[in-house]
Amino acid sequence: MTIQDLRYSLSVGLMSGMFMLQGCSLSSNLLNTSTTSNSTYSSENRATSSFRGRPSVELGNQLFKQGRKPEAAEVYYQAALGLPSPQRERVILQAAEVSASLGDEKTTQRYLKNIPRQALGGENQARYRYTLALLALQNDQATQALRLLPSLSSNLSAGLRSKIALVRQRALEMGGSLPAQQSTTQGIPPELQPQPETNQHPVQAQTILPRAVERLAALLPDAGALGPVGKEIYQGMQDQGSQFGTVTTSTQYATTAATVLSQYQQAVSDGADIILGPLDKEALDVLLASNTLTVPVLSLNYTTEGQSSPALYQFGLSPEDEARQVASFTTSRGLRQALVLVPDSQWGNRLAEAFTAAYQAAGGQVVSSVAYPNSTSKDYLTTLQAALANSSGAQIVFLGASPTQARLMKPLLQAQAPELPVYATSHVFSGRLEKTKDADLEGIIYTEIPFVLQSLQQGRLDTLKYPRLYALGMDAVTIAKSLPALTQNQRLQGHTGEISLSANRLIQRRLVMATFKDGLPTILE
Incomplete structure (x- = not known):
């Protein structure tokens, strides 16, 4: 991939459908919100554009899908002026992000300057910094982009973490560098600098991978609609485990969302080095919400957006x-x-x-x-x-x-x-x-x-009912055995x-x- 390729509307696709699909952090009642006056923002910033219809998030989405990105950005911005905080700041950041993806520094800064710094709480603060980093990258300032990017905190939504990771990757590919001794907050206003995470559970912070993985525990369903699936995954685990000899053993713990906590604790008590599963997303969310992960988990699904743990590794057949x-x-x-x-x-x-x-x-x-x-x-x-x-x-x-x-x-x-x-x-x-x-x-x-x-x-091929899930079980064992050394x-x-x-x-x-x-x-x- 050439540097020229890297400059093509880097994050527009990452925002595509943000308000309409699962990445949306706004409530659905914003979709038809029209603009009204708001004294917090100066009317001189309401730029004239060629779109038809009253500004709304829905209209911005339509323009965006049509490829009319500058107009979409302006519609988002105009629509934001009639919204209460913090939705107002969130939609302005959406407008700025679209403009930044086009490399339009003047318009991006016009949008951003109308966000009060005191309103930048939580994820909006990280989005603000991400937008500045994206703008820098689109203007060939790869090192500056690396300085501006927020950290990949587990408190951020999965969608935003993905975009931050992509900009970091592109910046490094474009030759950006950030010496280890240099602070990543250089040039960033104090109120926008990241704060240390305070919600990390002390037990989780101490979770480390074992030096050797010999005993595996599989939290899998063995009954109901997912029962046959769980059995095929576990068969794959057993067959792959046999490739490592008798030093690798696995035990299945029949698991549902209602029993996942007790089964996890039982597996830990039985001496498991790594837990494989759960498969069901609901069970995984229940396990994470408990904040009791003392043994690493290699899940076989992905968490609800925003949830994470230092002890969690996520694996699945992601479309x-x-x-x-x-x-x-x-x-x-x-x-x-x-x-x-x-x-x-x-x-x-x-x-x-x-x-x-x-x-x-x-x-x-x-x-x-x-x-x-x-x-x-x-x-x-x-x-x-x-x-x-x-x-x-x-x-x-x-x-x-x-x-x-x-x-x-x-x-x-x-x-x-x-x-x-x-x-x-x-x-x-x-x-x-x-x-x-x-x-x-x-x-x-x-x-x-x-x-x-x-x-x-x-x-x-026809000897298995779910060949891809059987392979998932095989690879879960291989990954678990390799995690201590995997980089x-x-x-x-x-x-x-x-x-x-x-x-x-x-x-x-x-x-x-x-x-x-x-x-x-x-x-x-």
């Missing part, structure tokens, strides 16, 4: 990881104009947001993003035709879909726009051999875990992909790129 990989793969090949098609669901929104963020950060442009209804093929066709009509210049289609949805959508795309290559995540393949049905997926390029492709080549610069060749550890203790995966030929997945050549 966002796959969407980001598709974005990186396509932009690196010069495919920088995308049509995004995802189902109209929370999962679809997450996928679109992750892809858009990474795609735009790498210099790509999403020319249109459409959520299609989960209904009939006739409705799919109507939605697709409208999407293609609004996607002039698109070079690829990023498709979020289940196997059933993909089998309907791909033939329609082939008929309507045969020149557009279709990229997707592993969710388009069921993990079962269904050549006749999957013939409709011909030509889709997608992310797949190595275990599925290897099992397919060896003729044993950000080390990578493991796992069954779910190439595995690395991020600075905030998230396990990240890089999958294999595959395609469908004659109804079967095969490694992309």
